[in-house]
Every structure is written in structure tokens, then in C-alpha cells.
Amino acid sequence: MFLTLxxxxxxxxxxxxxxxxxxxxxxxxxxxLPYLTAAGMLLAVIFTIVFALPGDKPQLIFGGMLRHDWLxxxxxxxxxxxxxxxxxFSAGWERVARRGEYxxxxxxxxxxxxxxGASADLVMLFLAIETxxxxxxxxxxxxxEDDKSTESGFKYLLFGAMTTAIMLYGFSMLYGFSGSTNLxxxxxxxxxxxxxxxxxMGTVILVMAGFAFKVSMVPFxxxxxxxYEGSPTPIAGFLSTASKAAGFAVIIRVLLTAFPLEAFGGVxxxxxxxxxxxxxxxxxxxxxxxxxxxxxLLAYSSVAHAGxxxxxxxxxxxLGGLSVVFYIIVYLVTNLAAFGVVAVAERTLGxxxxxxxxxxxxxxxxxxxxxxxxxxxxAGVPPMGGFIAKxxxxxxAVEANMVWLAVVGILNAIVGLYYYLIVLKRVYLFRSEEExxxxxxxxxxxxxxxxxxxxxxxxxxxxxxxxxYSGIAAGALF
Amino acid sequence: xxxxxxxEEIPYLLIITLLPIVAGALLLALPNRHKLIYNVALGxxxxxxxxxxxxFLGFDINGDQYxxxxxxxxxxxxxxxxxxxxxxxxxxxxxxxxxVMFTGVIISQRIDDRPREFFAFMFILAxxxxxxxxxxxxxxxxxxxxxxxxxxxxxxxxxxxxxTREYAAMKLTxxxxxxxxxxxxxxxxxxxxxxxxxxxxxxxxxxxxxTEFQNLWFPFVFLGFAVLGGIWPFHNWSPDGHVAAPxxxxxxxxxxxxKLGAFAALRVGIMLxxxxxxxxxxxxxxxxxxxxxxxxFIAMRQNDFKYVIGFSSVSHMGLVVMGFxxxxxxxxxxxxxQMFSHGVMTALFFAVVGMVYDQAHTxxxxxxxxxxxxxxxxxxxxxxxxxxxxxxxxxxxFVAEFPIFMGVWQAYPWIAIVAVISIVLTASYIIRIVxxxxxxxxxxxxADHLHDVTRSEKLALxxxxxxxxxxxxxxxxxxxxxxxxxxxxxxLIGLGGF
Numbered sequence: 001m002f003l004t005l006x007x008x009x010x011x012x013x014x015x016x017x018x019x020x021x022x023x024x025x026x027x028x029x030x031x032x033l034p035y036l037t038a039a040g041m042l043l044a045v046i047f048t049i050v051f052a053l054p055g056d057k058p059q060l061i062f063g064g065m066l067r068h069d070w071l072x073x074x075x076x077x078x079x080x081x082x083x084x085x086x087x088x089f090s091a092g093w094e095r096v097a098r099r100g101e102y103x104x105x106x107x108x109x110x111x112x113x114x115x116x117g118a119s120a121d122l123v124m125l126f127l128a129i130e131t132x133x134x135x136x137x138x139x140x141x142x143x144x145e146d147d148k149s150t151e152s153g154f155k156y157l158l159f160g161a162m163t164t165a166i167m168l169y170g171f172s173m174l175y176g177f178s179g180s181t182n183l184x185x186x187x188x189x190x191x192x193x194x195x196x197x198x199x200x201m202g203t204v205i206l207v208m209a210g211f212a213f214k215v216s217m218v219p220f221x222x223x224x225x226x227x228y229e230g231s232p233t234p235i236a237g238f239l240s241t242a243s244k245a246a247g248f249a250v251i252i253r254v255l256l257t258a259f260p261l262e263a264f265g266g267v268x269x270x271x272x273x274x275x276x277x278x279x280x281x282x283x284x285x286x287x288x289x290x291x292x293x294x295x296x297l298l299a300y301s302s303v304a305h306a307g308x309x310x311x312x313x314x315x316x317x318x319l320g321g322l323s324v325v326f327y328i329i330v331y332l333v334t335n336l337a338a339f340g341v342v343a344v345a346e347r348t349l350g351x352x353x354x355x356x357x358x359x360x361x362x363x364x365x366x367x368x369x370x371x372x373x374x375x376x377x378x379a380g381v382p383p384m385g386g387f388i389a390k391x392x393x394x395x396x397a398v399e400a401n402m403v404w405l406a407v408v409g410i411l412n413a414i415v416g417l418y419y420y421l422i423v424l425k426r427v428y429l430f431r432s433e434e435e436x437x438x439x440x441x442x443x444x445x446x447x448x449x450x451x452x453x454x455x456x457x458x459x460x461x462x463x464x465x466x467x468x469y470s471g472i473a474a475g476a477l478f
Numbered sequence: 479x480x481x482x483x484x485x486e487e488i489p490y491l492l493i494i495t496l497l498p499i500v501a502g503a504l505l506l507a508l509p510n511r512h513k514l515i516y517n518v519a520l521g522x523x524x525x526x527x528x529x530x531x532x533x534f535l536g537f538d539i540n541g542d543q544y545x546x547x548x549x550x551x552x553x554x555x556x557x558x559x560x561x562x563x564x565x566x567x568x569x570x571x572x573x574x575x576x577x578v579m580f581t582g583v584i585i586s587q588r589i590d591d592r593p594r595e596f597f598a599f600m601f602i603l604a605x606x607x608x609x610x611x612x613x614x615x616x617x618x619x620x621x622x623x624x625x626x627x628x629x630x631x632x633x634x635x636x637x638x639x640x641x642t643r644e645y646a647a648m649k650l651t652x653x654x655x656x657x658x659x660x661x662x663x664x665x666x667x668x669x670x671x672x673x674x675x676x677x678x679x680x681x682x683x684x685x686x687x688x689t690e691f692q693n694l695w696f697p698f699v700f701l702g703f704a705v706l707g708g709i710w711p712f713h714n715w716s717p718d719g720h721v722a723a724p725x726x727x728x729x730x731x732x733x734x735x736x737k738l739g740a741f742a743a744l745r746v747g748i749m750l751x752x753x754x755x756x757x758x759x760x761x762x763x764x765x766x767x768x769x770x771x772x773x774x775f776i777a778m779r780q781n782d783f784k785y786v787i788g789f790s791s792v793s794h795m796g797l798v799v800m801g802f803x804x805x806x807x808x809x810x811x812x813x814x815x816q817m818f819s820h821g822v823m824t825a826l827f828f829a830v831v832g833m834v835y836d837q838a839h840t841x842x843x844x845x846x847x848x849x850x851x852x853x854x855x856x857x858x859x860x861x862x863x864x865x866x867x868x869x870x871x872x873x874x875x876f877v878a879e880f881p882i883f884m885g886v887w888q889a890y891p892w893i894a895i896v897a898v899i900s901i902v903l904t905a906s907y908i909i910r911i912v913x914x915x916x917x918x919x920x921x922x923x924x925a926d927h928l929h930d931v932t933r934s935e936k937l938a939l940x941x942x943x944x945x946x947x948x949x950x951x952x953x954x955x956x957x958x959x960x961x962x963x964x965x966x967x968x969x970l971i972g973l974g975g976f
Contacts, residue, residue: 369506398663464553
């Protein structure tokens, strides 16, 4: 039981180590902190794989607070990878590179996410969500001398607090209905068939409010563009990938285990999720068309991607679950790469306006190539991972007899392609007066970008193993 | 023919498909020095061409339906495998792609803006095209199809004609993307409805989909692909795309990519949903008729040399779709030959257009004249292409169009009567170009710029012209292969006989 929590324990220790080292070092040698953090996280990855491998049977640990299964395992790696890449991007981002507390916050937040992915109990779930969110509020507002960053942190906090309150209300009703806080117990109570449909559906909606906020599902997406725009760029990447993945980990676990479809007669939450998916991707994509700031554009694009992922959830099938996990894995590396490029480019370009990206391919062919591949992957073009991920969620929708949803998805994919191409057009086609000024890539960022790039291509070409892992992870839910 | 020099274990099709994309990725890693890049690209293209020639010569028309078969598991959980094989219809198309790739590289010798990226994207495109022609797995077909579509955007947007390239590239990409994803949904529906848990097209063809299912999905799948074949009213992207694209990309685009659409519409639409095809073909042939006649009319009216060729492609691709829509063997054979013949012919046209434009810096027909005095070989090549285009006996166009009109006559006589008007129209616009552009007085403004083309460009034109004349004089070099390919799929689709 101790070993199964070893990765989390590693992170706690790491947080203290970073905090104390930060105090002991002078300003110059603090440049070493991100590498210390990265090394610690790498250690946690290794511990996850070596010591915390789940067995054939899922087990409930710590008095039913956590569930140790393949879903937990896969999401742990997802969060750790996201955090690792974020730390490396931060190392090259001067305004935060040497701030010890910055890394401590990232570590704490990652810890929270890992617990979110494993929670099997409402109390634990709530604690994990808060452990994740509070450091993120601070991180979003971390650049205190920048008004936009402060605004973004505050906005994030207000939205977060509001939706969390609603969610907590839902939790309390769940407890009232079932007399238990354990998700698996709750499922049993709902299955008894004594609860009226309206109260079950109402509870789903209340609970979903909190989760929807985390994944920026329409209509809880309003915070995303402002927060992404203002927060430090590596953190924007972190919010849009790991934090979102944590939200989805919770959504699939809670919806599929605590609200089994059999408990609802006929009309259940799948239709609601399908509509939410259609709205989320359409709103995200359509508003993204009008953006002139790349961080805002990526923010709306990440709203749209939440919509695609929700398609898989709406299917509520094994293929659906699998497609969600696969999509999240691919989306993680892809969006990290995209935000990584933005973080690197921002240092030299001094701006996040799309106009600043004119002629980037002449200033840094490598950076332009990474952006090309990550945006194409987001658009769903083979041989990038995004293509397979999209096909899988579409397939899940078609299999679940929701052809209309797949058609909405297609239309959205085309809109998406359009605005990604607009960015690429600037990068490859437009000229700028500063073409002769190269854009240097800091070494840690280069490492992270290379890993992401390779991952995008590998997910798109050698699919079978990842497909299997996603299947096993999603299988833990059924 | 069937040469026996082939070691069974060499996976020719796999190499042909992957060589360009791998070479493209490696090119990106080389320093951006023009000569080095060009030589590497030419080497790769030559090797690819030789391999495609080997496959063409090695295809045994008395042998199995699918040859050079290779299978590698890719995603067995989902029933996807890399299953490569060629049949009598796709073998010549693979050769066509090899030819166009080779000549396209030669024609692109003068690209000096970021040649590394240019050739890399072009090779990725080529891999996608090869992949579609040789895939027997529906999913892989899509996979390669999308790979083929995307690089077009960058190739046109970056290296294209400054006036319209951004607009044309975006239009083309969005049109093709819409078409392909619509077809993709159809493919997913087939996959789940069949219940076979496989994307293998040979298995899916035997899945016996219900008539309602076929009638429902055939239009989506067929039109989704036929968009790339330039079918009216979704042809609009194509002339714009042709004109905006740099020469080699126009060659690729009109020469091979449009065949990709027609071929995929045949493979996925007609072969997997034959009953749907029988239900819907009456209106498809009407659309194709509009393509053929209307495309030719518009081509007549153009003042821009390249737009003439662009709309002539729309018209000629209409003949391909029309041939398929007859649902009899004559039509199918003609359509298949037309795919090859038109591919080579239009590549030649665009190559010549590119040469003229490079020197004269204008494509407006009234501003051109007497070009033939300076460029003898391109003029000769263009005239050969023109004769092919008109369907003159002794050239490949005749071998292609005659069976198509025969097939149409068998199926819908009055459509054949209307469609043959296009031959007259074609003759008129071709003759107009030949007389106005290549003969007559040379306007003073362009006379100073004109000079002969380089030896390697002549070689490229020679290769293209060789196939046009060769196939016309000796149809036996390719037609029996097409005929055998069609004969083998005939029972599946329920094609009418000769």
C-alpha cells in the first residue's frame, strides 16, 4: 500500500527539497532549481512504472479513498509528463526560471492531479481538486508586476471558487441520496431505482459544473482565454493539458462509475454530454477564428478539443473510454509542443500577436517545423497522432449511433483546420522586416520540444501499443 | 509480361510508398544548399521511378487479381493492417505517379526559395499518393489520402503564384478536407455495420451491406472522394489550385492527385457499395456530363493560358467519372486508361505552361505569340499533348476516350451524343492556344526574354511524350492490364459486358 503511493510521496518530498534548496542557494545558482525539479519528477515517473504498477485487479486503498487501477496509472504518467515538460519550458522562460516557489507550486498541483485521477471517494476527490486548483490560481497570477497575469490569476480564482461551490453542493446531495461518499457505493444506491429521475439528473448537472470548469466545457469556458493569455506561457500550456486531463480523468470515472447508465431509464446523461460536446467544439472553434493573439487562439482551440474528447465520453462505451484516454495522451504532447513553441518564441518576438509570427520559418526553421507538426496534429492530419485520436472519437460516436455528432465533429475539424492554417501561413508564407534575426531555442525547451515532436509522430504511426494501453486504462471503468 | 527476376521477399510497394516520405524527412535535415538538395531529390525520384517501372513490368496480367501483396499488422485491435497490393487498374497509376514525380523534380530545378522544404513537402505528397494507390486497407487508404492532401496547402501557399496563392491554397485544402472527412464517416459506418472488425477492403467488399445502407451512404462516400476528382459542382477549387500552384505542383495536382479522387471513389464508393452505385449512377453521370461539356466551354473562354489547361482538366476528369458511371466494362476500361493518359498529358501541359511563363512572365494569351520559334521541343510536346487531348487516333487520348464513349453509348445513348460535343470544343481551345501562343508574331515585350529550355527539361518533356505516343501507337503496353483489372472486379460490381 505504501508502494502504490510512492510517486505521490516522492512529489511531496521533492516539494520540500526544492523549497529548502531555494532558501539555501544564492540567486545565481537557483538556475539549477528547474533541473532539480525535473530530476525529481523523472524519479516519480520511474517509481510509477517500477513500483506502482497496478495488478490485474483494481484495488481500493486507504480505506476506499483511492483506487489503484490502470486508469490511475496512465493518468499519473500523463500528469507527470505534462509537469516535466512545463518545468523544462519554464527553465528557458526567464521571468520564472529561478523562482523556487514557482516549482513548488507546480509540484503541488501535479500531486493534486495525480490524486484526482485516483480518487474513488467524494471527500478525497474534493481535496484533490482543491490541491490542484489553488496552486494553479497562484501560478496563473505569478507575474505580479504584470497586470494581465494578476488579472488572470484572480479571474481563475473567482471562476474556480464559484464552480467548486456548485460542485460541492452536488456532492452533498449525492451523499444525502446514497448515504455514502464512495463512488462505487453511490452507484449501488442509485441503481436501487428509488431515486426520481429529476434528482439524479440534477445532481449530475451540479457535479458536472465543477468538472466542466476544469476542462473548459461550454458554458464554463469563459475563463480559459483570459487566463491563458495572462498567465506565464508555460503555465498556460500546463493548464490546457495536464489540468484539463485531470478534469477528464475525474469526469470519466465519476460519470461511468457513480452514475451508471442502467440507473437511468432511457434518457441519461449521454445525450446531455453529446449536446455539450457539440456546443463545446463549435463555440471553441468558431470563436478561435476571430483571434489575433496566439495564446487566445490556442485557448479557444483547447476549448474545442475538450469538445472532441467529450464526444468519446458521450459514447459511454469501451471504445469511447479508450478514445478519450488516447485523445488525452495525444493532445497532451501536441498542445505542450504548441505552447512550448509560443513560450520560446515569446522571448525573442516580445509579443504573442499572430503578426509577430510572420516569417518565423526563416528565423528559426526548427521552431517553425515543431509548430507546423503540432498544429497539424491538432487539426487532425496524418501521420500525426491527432489524426488517429480524432478518428477514434468519431468512430466511438458512430458506433454509439450518434452519426449527427460525428458530422458536427467533421464540420468543426474543418473550421479548426482553417485557423491553424492561418497561423501556419504567417509562419511559412509571410515576410517580416526582422527575418534576419534568428530565434534561439533554450536547451531545456529544445529537449522538451523534441520529445513532444517524436511522441506526436510515434502516436500517429505506431499506434497499436498506445491503443492497447488506452484500452486497458479505460477498461478499468467497465 | 511478368518478368521472373523478382525476388518474392522484396516489399516493392512498401519501399515505393515509404521511400519518398523518408527521403523528405531526411531532406529537412540537410543544409539548405540548392545544388545538394536538388541532386538528392533527383536521385530519390529516379530510384522511385525505376521501382515503379519494375512493378509495372513485373505485374503478370494472367496472374492473381492482387499482386505484390504485402501485409503488416498495424492496429490489429481495430482490424487495421498495412495491406499493400496492386491490381490491373492501380499498377499503371503507380507508374504514372513515378513518372510525374520524376519529371516534376526536374521541372523544379529553378526553385530557389527554400528548396529543401519544397522537395520535402513534395515527397510527402508523393508518398501519400502512392499509399492510396496501393492500399487495400480502407483505413490506410484514408491515412495516405490525408497525407497527400495536406502538403498541397504549403506547396501552393508558399511557392505558388503570388496573386492568388493564399486564396487558392486555402480553398483547395478546405474542399478536399471536407470531402475526405465526409467519406471517412461513411467508412466508419461501413466498418461498424459490417461487424467484421476489419478495414480490409477485400473483406468489406464481401460484407453484403443491405441495400438501404448502400443507398444511404454511397453518395457521401462517392462524392467525398469525387471532390478530389473535380466533379461538378465541387470542381471549383481545382482550376484555381492548378493556376496558383508552382509548375511541378500543378503537374502533381492535375496529373496524379485528381486521379486519386477518382480512384478512391472507385475503390471505396463503387467497389464496396455496388448496389448504391447502381441506384445513384444516373445522376452521377449527369454531373459528369456537366463537367465534360461545361468545363470545355469555360476553357474556351479563358484568356489565361494556365486556366485553359485547368478547366480542360475539369472537362477530362469528367470523362473519367462518366466512364465509371456507365457501370459497364467498356466505360471502366476507358476511364482507367483516361486516368493514366490524362495524368501524363496534363503534366506535360503544365510543364510547358510553366516553361513559357518562366520566360515570358505572362500567361495572358493575347500577350503571347510565336513562342515556338524559341522553344521548339516544348512546342512539339504541347502539340502532342493537344492531340491527345482531342482524342486523335494514334495518341493515348483516343485509346482512352473511344471506350468511354462506347460505354456511355451502351448505357445512355443521348448522353454520349451530348458528351461528344466536348471533343469539338477541346479541339477549338487547343488549336487556339497552339496558334496564338506558339505560332504567329512574337510581341516585342516578350521576345527578349525567350530562349530555349535546358536539356534536362527537354528530357522531362520527352519522357512524358513517350508515354502519350507509345500508348497511342501500341495500346497493348497497358490496355490489357487495365482490361484484366476491370474484368476481375466486374462480377463484384455487376458490370455490363462488352
